[in-house]
Amino acid sequence: MTEQGARPGRWRTGAESKQRILDAARALFRHHGYGGTTVRAVAGEAGVDPGMVFYFFGNKQGLFAAAIEMSAQAPPAIEAVFAGGLDGLGERIVRTLVENLDASGRTPLAMLTRADDQADALIREYVDREVTGRLADLLDTPDAAFRAGMVNVQLLGLAVARYVVRIEPIASASADELVSRFGPLVQQCLTEGG
Numbered sequence: 001m002t003e004q005g006a007r008p009g010r011w012r013t014g015a016e017s018k019q020r021i022l023d024a025a026r027a028l029f030r031h032h033g034y035g036g037t038t039v040r041a042v043a044g045e046a047g048v049d050p051g052m053v054f055y056f057f058g059n060k061q062g063l064f065a066a067a068i069e070m071s072a073q074a075p076p077a078i079e080a081v082f083a084g085g086l087d088g089l090g091e092r093i094v095r096t097l098v099e100n101l102d103a104s105g106r107t108p109l110a111m112l113t114r115a116d117d118q119a120d121a122l123i124r125e126y127v128d129r130e131v132t133g134r135l136a137d138l139l140d141t142p143d144a145a146f147r148a149g150m151v152n153v154q155l156l157g158l159a160v161a162r163y164v165v166r167i168e169p170i171a172s173a174s175a176d177e178l179v180s181r182f183g184p185l186v187q188q189c190l191t192e193g194g
Helices: 014-034 041-045 052-058 060-067 074-082 090-102 109-113 118-140 144-164 175-191
Strands: none
Touching: 014 041, 014 052, 014 060, 014 175, 041 060, 052 060, 052 118, 060 074, 060 118, 074 090, 074 118, 074 144, 090 144, 118 175, 144 175
């Protein structure tokens, strides 16, 4: 018999529930991909209410970021990039990339070079859906997908030069310097000649 008011069974702490959610999310993202995984499915797999997933992670993007150990600031920063429309988008994209990678507690080499093909596929699907696809939709031009791909090439080149190979003066330049020089290049990929 339990004490009056006590419930039978073992209660999980918030930390235990959060870990169960992350474990379930990792398994489901790995098995079904980013697009095929829902918050409801993760909650069901973890044995929690979907509201608890939203409580801990905010939304599906936040859950994915936590599952792959991406900075928690990345999903809201991506949302902010698209909030301002096409004007100044190149500068916002570069600033978001540089400031998030500069502030990251993880070694950028680990974020940019992965040995796991499944992790590569998941990250590619996330970037395609949450960044590249949204860029192409925003452009609404016949070559929008190509333009969005050109932006990805610019950003990947900047990230590799600054964080992996550490090419000077790119590696030691301030975020403002990089935004003022690379922002217009990215904007040109998006808007010129269309």
